[in-house]
Amino acid sequence: MTNKNLSPETITAQASKPDPATGAVMPPVHFSTTFARDENYQPLNPKHVYIRDQNPTFETAEQLIQTLEGGYDALLFSSGMTAAMTVAHALKPGDHIVVPEIMYWALRNWLDKFCATWGVHLSKIDLANPATNAANIKAALEPQAKNPDCTQILWLETPANPMWDIVDLTEACTIAHQFNAIVCADSTVSSPVITRPIEHGVDIVMHSATKYLNGHSDVIAGVLISKEDSGLWKRICKIRSENGAILGAFEAWLLQRGLRTLFLRVKRASESALFIAEHFENHPQIDRVLYPGLASHPGHSIACQQMQNGFGGMLSICVKGGAEAALRAIGRMQVFVRATSLGGVESLVEHRPSIEGPTSPLPPELIRISIGIEDPKDLIADLEQALAG
Ligand SMILES: Cc1ncc(COP(=O)(O)O)c(C=O)c1O
Incomplete structure (x- = not known):
């Protein structure tokens, strides 16, 4: 062969x-x-x-x-x-x-x-x-x-x-x-x-x-x-x-x-990211979830044509209450690791507007999340408790 x-x-x-x-x-x-x-x-x-x-x-x-x-x-x-x-x-x-x-x-x-x-x-x-x-x-x-x-x-x-x-x-x-x-x-x-x-x-x-x-x-x-x-x-x-x-x-x-494990990792992260994005889409503490796998995302129909095996492991959430609420939620997270970067087996959370500084074009309430290969139920529970605080 x-x-x-x-x-x-x-x-x-x-x-x-x-x-x-x-x-x-x-x-x-x-x-x-x-x-x-x-x-x-x-x-x-x-x-x-x-x-x-x-x-x-x-x-x-x-x-x-x-x-x-x-x-x-x-x-x-x-x-x-x-x-x-x-x-x-x-x-x-x-x-x-x-x-x-x-x-x-x-x-x-x-x-x-x-x-x-x-x-x-x-x-x-x-x-x-x-x-x-x-x-x-x-x-x-x-x-x-x-x-x-x-x-x-x-x-x-x-x-x-x-x-x-x-x-x-x-x-x-x-x-x-x-x-x-x-x-x-x-x-x-x-x-x-x-x-x-x-x-x-x-x-x-x-x-x-x-x-x-x-x-x-x-x-x-x-x-x-x-x-x-x-x-x-x-x-x-x-x-x-x-x-x-x-x-x-x-x-x-x-x-x-x-x-060598690329396919396993990316498929798992994509599956979990979709599950998490859908879970939080209508959450009372969240204004919007940005994820190309959601029908509400402006690029969703193009994503369906040019993405296969899922929509990737990256999503962002815009929380109600501005930068202060976003940083408070990030500070309470226990399973997500607070660190820059993405695409690793461990889930990471980041407040990009703080990293990019005052000239950043991003909404101040945006939290960027890289989903890893953990059990997505643990990730959801961690986000829930962080947002509830
Ligand atoms: C989309 C994207 N492109 C390029 C880079 C730069 O890559 P590196 O950190 O390997 O220099 C990054 C790093 O975060 C990235 O997220």
Whole structure:
């Protein structure tokens, strides 16, 4: 049986073949920073010369993620931020990046500074309303569409932190490609279990592998997956190898180990998140529950088309009583861990408006929740007692 006949779950559980040298079922960790050459001065393995270019320990995770996303190639990075920053660094002054107004906060802040100093034009557009998203994308990309000196990138995040706005990837890619733009999608929150952006036309997929891909809150990593061998992709590969934005060997090994349970973890978190979102939707202490799996979410019908195996493990609740009530409830939680990040096996709770500060566009009463793999009844009981206080 070839890999083509196997389901992604089987491929993921058996991500590497037994090591032919030792029979070891799990792959070895390669700590070597350099790789030997033969008597004719040719590398013994043409892929491996020096650690900054490539490390054999990356390959299990890179090949698996590339397969799961249906891409041409995948590259690991030292963090999700580095992966995203490498895309921006591959642009030249005068190029143009279009991003959503609501997206991962640290990246949005960095892009503000980077674009101002690097001379890249940055446009922020509203992508929270599926009825106007197409017009907003068109208006942002059209003016430079015929300028051969301007590479344009449309950066998407779906679901987008922390309102979980859903962008119709097929629609966005069709419009962007009409205007010669490259589409990059931060798919961290979905993971390839739920959405495969390349199937919808996305050119480069990005993940903070720190989240669901690793899944155990013990590795920081990022990954880019390219649909094809493009000029932009070649520049990205070169930048990674030149600046050494790579993982340590042990982190890469931990990542391939975490990946093996990806489907179990994401399906369980998604099932529990839906159960919890439905439970709290009409709760007397809650104004609104933001979760793409609820019919009340503005992106629900698109989510039903482009998400499978559930709607993900991330949801937000807006409590009655403003920031003070939100912080009081968070302070009373006993099962949820008060910490930033998402996508681990343990459930986390966060007051994003406090983290983002006074310039945050978020409602002050918003509580962001990352659902883990615990018994959802314990999570509901914890939220109930915290809200009752
Ligand atoms: C959606 C999203 N993208 C990117 C990042 C950045 O990833 P990292 O923390 O691995 O640099 C994060 C981190 O929280 C994130 O949530």
